Amino acid sequence: MSEKLLWGLILGLAAANYLLRLLPFALLAGREVPPTLRRWLEFIPVAVLAAVLAQSIFWQEGGLRLAGNRLLLPALLTLAFAVRVRSLTWTLLFGMAARAAAGRFGG
Amino acid sequence: MKTSAAAVDRSPASIGAEAVREGVKDAFPIVLGYIPLGFAFGVLARAHGLSPLWATLMSVLIYSGSGQFIAVGLMGLGASPWTIVLTAVAVNIRYLLLSASLAARLTALPRRFLWLYAFQLTDETFAVASDRLRREQPQPHYLWGLNLAAHLSWIGGTLAGAAFGGALPATERWGIDFALPAMFISLVVGQCRRREDVLVALAAAGLTLLVSGLGGDGFSLPLAAAAAALLGVILSRE
Numbered sequence: 205m206s207e208k209l210l211w212g213l214i215l216g217l218a219a220a221n222y223l224l225r226l227l228p229f230a231l232l233a234g235r236e237v238p239p240t241l242r243r244w245l246e247f248i249p250v251a252v253l254a255a256v257l258a259q260s261i262f263w264q265e266g267g268l269r270l271a272g273n274r275l276l277l278p279a280l281l282t283l284a285f286a287v288r289v290r291s292l293t294w295t296l297l298f299g300m301a302a303r304a305a306a307g308r309f310g311g
Numbered sequence: 312m313k314t315s316a317a318a319v320d321r322s323p324a325s326i327g328a329e330a331v332r333e334g335v336k337d338a339f340p341i342v343l344g345y346i347p348l349g350f351a352f353g354v355l356a357r358a359h360g361l362s363p364l365w366a367t368l369m370s371v372l373i374y375s376g377s378g379q380f381i382a383v384g385l386m387g388l389g390a391s392p393w394t395i396v397l398t399a400v401a402v403n404i405r406y407l408l409l410s411a412s413l414a415a416r417l418t419a420l421p422r423r424f425l426w427l428y429a430f431q432l433t434d435e436t437f438a439v440a441s442d443r444l445r446r447e448q449p450q451p452h453y454l455w456g457l458n459l460a461a462h463l464s465w466i467g468g469t470l471a472g473a474a475f476g477g478a479l480p481a482t483e484r485w486g487i488d489f490a491l492p493a494m495f496i497s498l499v500v501g502q503c504r505r506r507e508d509v510l511v512a513l514a515a516a517g518l519t520l521l522v523s524g525l526g527g528d529g530f531s532l533p534l535a536a537a538a539a540a541l542l543g544v545i546l547s548r549e
């Protein structure tokens with residue numbers, strides 16, 4: 205990615221993030237969000253995160269990879285760990301250790 | 312009359328400084344989490360070819376953990392800038408909810424303060440601030456101390472990670488290439504509080520792979536997320 209494109213991307217991301225945080229202060233102060241819209245918005249984070257997760261595990265080098273996927277075993281182990289230990293930092297460390305161990309044993 | 316003890320000085324400046332300190336103190340658990348997470352982001356950004364300067368700039372200007380991790384991950388997948396921005400907006404659309412819930416309680420504060428406050432709003436600082444606002448009147452100095460400490464720890468962690476990340480040999484052997492999936496696993500699990508959340512997560516995962524597989528790679532993430540969230544609304548209505 206060229207330096208110019210990177211600047212554009214970072215400034216675009218910064219502006220988008222800031223607007224999301226600022227707009228309610230400007231527009232929504234004291235008003236109610238319609239309940240259906242509110243519920244839809246509440247489901248957005250889990251939906252987006254799960255979609256990105258699926259892509260990062262199953263989409264490799266521009267194609268779907270199901271059989272012989274080297275990330276699948278570490279992912280399942282990390283999932284089991286995350287359900288028990290609800291800590292971002294520990295899950296991160298566990299996942300990386302699981303991946304490194306799987307890599308040693310022929311992964 | 313002049314008193315010598317600093318402790319009895321109740322000038323507005325000293326009350327302000329006291330409130331800032333209190334905010335910084337309440338930020339401690341956030342700082343504890345942001346330093347390693349910022350470090351991981353710095354390492355990951357470096358592994359994707361970004362210099363420490365770029366990585367740190369992202370943490371100063373964007374200041375969103377999930378947004379920055381996703382941006383770097385998608386850059387690695389070769390996604391277009393539009394896809395990256397759209398996806399980051401979709402992930403962070405919850406900021407609208409956080410911000411909206413605080414807006415009602417902070418209307419009395421000066422507009423200039425709110426502009427700065429909104430820039431440093433995160434899930435974690437929101438949690439601490441809204442807990443405090445349940446008990447006390449909003450104090451700009453307190454909120455500023457809280458937000459500044461959190462943001463600086465995120466920036467510092469990123470800088471350290473990006474600086475040392477380059478020195479780590481063969482990142483694959485350390486499982487660094489799995490930092491991103493591991494973080495998403497933890498974030499997804501953290502979001503799954505109800506049965507509907509799990510179903511929405513599964514639907515979103517299946518849909519995005521289906522749409523990508525059919526060749527709609529560019530918009531598969533936001534599309535799948537929007538559709539799966541709609542499913543969640545329908546499911547939770549029953």
